[in-house]
Amino acid sequence: VYLYFIGIACNTGAGPSTSVAAEPLVAAPPPPSAVVPSSSSLKIEEHPLNFSSERIQMTLDYRRQHQGYTGEDITIVPSVVVLHWTGGGTASSAWNTFAPARAADARPELAAKGAVNVSAHYIVDRDGSIWKLMPENWMARHCIGLNHVAIGIENVGSSDLGGSTYPLTQAQVEADIALIRDLRSRWPITEVIGHLEYRSLEGSSLFLELDPTYRTGKPDPGPRFVEAVRAGLSCTGRSCFSTVSAELPAKL
Numbered sequence: 001v002y003l004y005f006i007g008i009a010c011n012t013g014a015g016p017s018t019s020v021a022a023e024p025l026v027a028a029p030p031p032p033s034a035v036v037p038s039s040s041s042l043k044i045e046e047h048p049l050n051f052s053s054e055r056i057q058m059t060l061d062y063r064r065q066h067q068g069y070t071g072e073d074i075t076i077v078p079s080v081v082v083l084h085w086t087g088g089g090t091a092s093s094a095w096n097t098f099a100p101a102r103a104a105d106a107r108p109e110l111a112a113k114g115a116v117n118v119s120a121h122y123i124v125d126r127d128g129s130i131w132k133l134m135p136e137n138w139m140a141r142h143c144i145g146l147n148h149v150a151i152g153i154e155n156v157g158s159s160d161l162g163g164s165t166y167p168l169t170q171a172q173v174e175a176d177i178a179l180i181r182d183l184r185s186r187w188p189i190t191e192v193i194g195h196l197e198y199r200s201l202e203g204s205s206l207f208l209e210l211d212p213t214y215r216t217g218k219p220d221p222g223p224r225f226v227e228a229v230r231a232g233l234s235c236t237g238r239s240c241f242s243t244v245s246a247e248l249p250a251k252l
Helices: 053-067 091-098 170-184 195-201 223-232
Strands: 035-037 043-046 080-085 122-124 130-132 150-155 191-194
Touching: 080 170, 080 195, 080 223, 091 122, 122 170, 150 170, 170 223, 191 195, 191 223, 195 223
Parallel strands: 043 130, 080 150, 080 191, 122 150
Antiparallel strands: 035 043, 122 130
16 A cells, blocks of 8 residues: 555555645554464554544545445454555554544545545554454455455565565565464455455455445565565465365354
8 A cells, every 4th residue: 555655555545646645633642552362373563543533424434435344343254365565664654644534635536435534454664563453353444455354464664575674574575474474363265365466356256345446456465575575375376265164163
């Protein structure tokens, strides 16, 4: 996801740009409230975004506008993981971009498609450390057509493995693999895709976007990074877990 360029997020309505916009003036992210061992002893720092009643209502409004949703909450059952890059060099800057409840006034093309700001469930820093921003089963606005079924993982950086400016790292590859395996222990994840691939799911039962004009082209997080993560998961194409594991709760 481009966070600091004029183009932002998989579902922002803007494409990539090379001009850098000023970062929003938002308080620094809170210190981690805990380092939580997951079911696989993966260390994850909690840096929660403030999901106020206003932000929850705007998320509901977005779901109704783009998905025809008739429910009264923002919960989802994730079956897809979408990998992104942040477009910047620090986890704190990415957190600051996600922190405001409303889409930035400087991006009218984003706000025109919904007032709620973009966000993601996780940020993975360039050293492989993992920040959790919100519950995994709450909808984040991060990928057109897949928000209702997808967990978003933002990797701090702005170019593919081997790139020239804030390139993504092997530590991030390894952290993403471990995180996705951990997510799979709780959710029926079957697909792992890069942001740049989201339109490959258009026409499938997973893709849902009522506005036929709402599509963007995205480059992140680069094909080399995506393939490295999928190789570590022994995926076949984007399908990484084609059957429901016996480890999953029976209700899933």
